[in-house]
Structure formats: C-alpha cells, structure tokens
Amino acid sequence: xxxxxxxxxxxxxxxxxxxxxxxxxxxxxxxxxxxxxxxxxxxxxxxxxxxxxxxxxxxxxxxxxxxxxx
Numbered sequence: 001x002x003x004x005x006x007x008x009x010x011x012x013x014x015x016x017x018x019x020x021x022x023x024x025x026x027x028x029x030x031x032x033x034x035x036x037x038x039x040x041x042x043x044x045x046x047x048x049x050x051x052x053x054x055x056x057x058x059x060x061x062x063x064x065x066x067x068x069x070x
Contacts (some may be wrong), residue, residue: 014041
C-alpha cells in the first residue's frame with residue numbers, strides 16, 4: 001500500500017478483504033496477500049482508534065470545571 005488511506009477507506013478495504021476471504025475461492029498466494037494486507041489494515045485502524053480515544057480523554061480532562069458538555 002503506497003499511500004496512506006483515511007480511517008474510513010481502511011475500514012472499507014478491510015471489509016472488502018474479509019468478504020473476499022470468506023468466499024474461499026481465492027488462490028492460496030492471493031489469500032495470503034489479502035490476509036497480510038488485512039492484518040496491517042486492522043492494526044492501523046486499531047492504532048487510530050486508540051489515538052482518538054486518548055485524545056478524547058485528554059480533551060475531556062482539560063475541559064474547565066463548570067463548562068457544559070455540548
């Protein structure tokens with residue numbers, strides 16, 4: 001994968017890969033390549049979600065007292 005995909009694009013590609021692998025008719029080498037790509041995408045999505053969760057926690061902690069949630 002040469003360019004960095006957005007989170008949404010990565011998730012969409014991961015869903016495509018899962019569907020292809022579930023069909024079970026890909027040649028072994030193709031299936032291995034898809035599996036490898038899928039695991040990399042899953043790790044990337046997980047890292048992005050973790051970073052977003054940390055950012056939300058930090059922003060919530062930095063909110064001044066008495067400020068109402070929007």
